[in-house]
Amino acid sequence: MKKFKIAFLLLAAGLITAFNTIKPAGYEIGSIATDFSLKNVDNKMVSLKDYKEAKGFIVIFTCNHCPYAVAYEDRIIDLDKKYKKLGYPVIAINPNNPEKQKDDSFDKMKVRAKEKGFTFPYLFDDGQKIYPQYGATKTPHVYVLQKTDKGNVVKYIGAIDDNHSDETAVEQKYVQNAVDALLKNQDVKVKTTKAIGCSIKA
Amino acid sequence: MPTIKYCVVFIVIHFFITVEGFSQNKPLKVYEKNGIALNSYNFEGLQSFLNQKNDTLYVINFWATWCVPCVKELPYFEKLNQKYKNEKFKMILVSLDFPKMIESRVIPFIINKNLQAEIVVLNDPDANSWIEKVAKEWTGAIPATVIYRNDKRKFYEQSFTEEELETQIISFMN
Numbered sequence: 113m114k115k116f117k118i119a120f121l122l123l124a125a126g127l128i129t130a131f132n133t134i135k136p137a138g139y140e141i142g143s144i145a146t147d148f149s150l151k152n153v154d155n156k157m158v159s160l161k162d163y164k165e166a167k168g169f170i171v172i173f174t175c176n177h178c179p180y181a182v183a184y185e186d187r188i189i190d191l192d193k194k195y196k197k198l199g200y201p202v203i204a205i206n207p208n209n210p211e212k213q214k215d216d217s218f219d220k221m222k223v224r225a226k227e228k229g230f231t232f233p234y235l236f237d238d239g240q241k242i243y244p245q246y247g248a249t250k251t252p253h254v255y256v257l258q259k260t261d262k263g264n265v266v267k268y269i270g271a272i273d274d275n276h277s278d279e280t281a282v283e284q285k286y287v288q289n290a291v292d293a294l295l296k297n298q299d300v301k302v303k304t305t306k307a308i309g310c311s312i313k314a
Numbered sequence: 315m316p317t318i319k320y321c322v323v324f325i326v327i328h329f330f331i332t333v334e335g336f337s338q339n340k341p342l343k344v345y346e347k348n349g350i351a352l353n354s355y356n357f358e359g360l361q362s363f364l365n366q367k368n369d370t371l372y373v374i375n376f377w378a379t380w381c382v383p384c385v386k387e388l389p390y391f392e393k394l395n396q397k398y399k400n401e402k403f404k405m406i407l408v409s410l411d412f413p414k415m416i417e418s419r420v421i422p423f424i425i426n427k428n429l430q431a432e433i434v435v436l437n438d439p440d441a442n443s444w445i446e447k448v449a450k451e452w453t454g455a456i457p458a459t460v461i462y463r464n465d466k467r468k469f470y471e472q473s474f475t476e477e478e479l480e481t482q483i484i485s486f487m488n
Contacts (some may be wrong), residue, residue: 179380250455275439277412306445309457
């Protein structure tokens, strides 16, 4: 009987482990986001801890090739221009594997950053190691982080706004609303949203 | 006089054909080019494609011409549509291409790939309002596919091989 019990416990433990591995990894609101050291288009390594003065970050997984990402490029530049000086710089990360998506190679990232005049770091997730920790599934995919004593806390996950195709028709500026609230020490009202995007090619 | 009679019969038949099935949804716009007509819908218009209860097996795939993995799997969808289309089976390929690309890219793509399955365009930029109505677990990445028959339903945020897709389709047939 005891043997059965042990066998059962082992089985249960196995199942729990199995379910844990199946469950998609990734951050929820309140998670502490990992820092990283990723190469920027200027060949320098960038980490969140380098930003001593920052109050938080607008981390955006984005890329060159995806039309949704391209549709948002100007708006991402605007976000950076507006919020960098308020303590929330944009950190853009390309999560795609260039072997699967040639247009997202590091060299092409440099070209795109120059063409568009990116004002923010555009980092390459070499080996595709960082995006799974965040739980990003597509580009663009935004994580707004707030710097605290415990680390960088995830405060918003999702879309930039509610209209990818027409900036003038936007009604909800999700990221701006989230950062504005954090700057006023208020609770972020809309904490998660969803948008269509290009699946990340690992 | 008989001409009028035929006319009336024709109109009545035409009316029933149009009303039957999905045509009840009024498209936002119909794109026509090179003999192809494509209906575009907002999500409200699309929704009835996702909620039919008529014993027919529906395969609804969300794709776009710019989405590499979507384009890669489309031939498998097309092939299986050809295989099962004479059964209680309906495939709808929902293009998420931007409106300005429909005539310049999507219609030429359909002609070039000789796609026979029904294709519609979804034009509803406020995706946050409708993604979870397609499937609670959908993060918004494409390709994505819904297979359903009456109340049995499965959602796939993934790419398929031909075998994988057929296995899933068959699992709904019994």
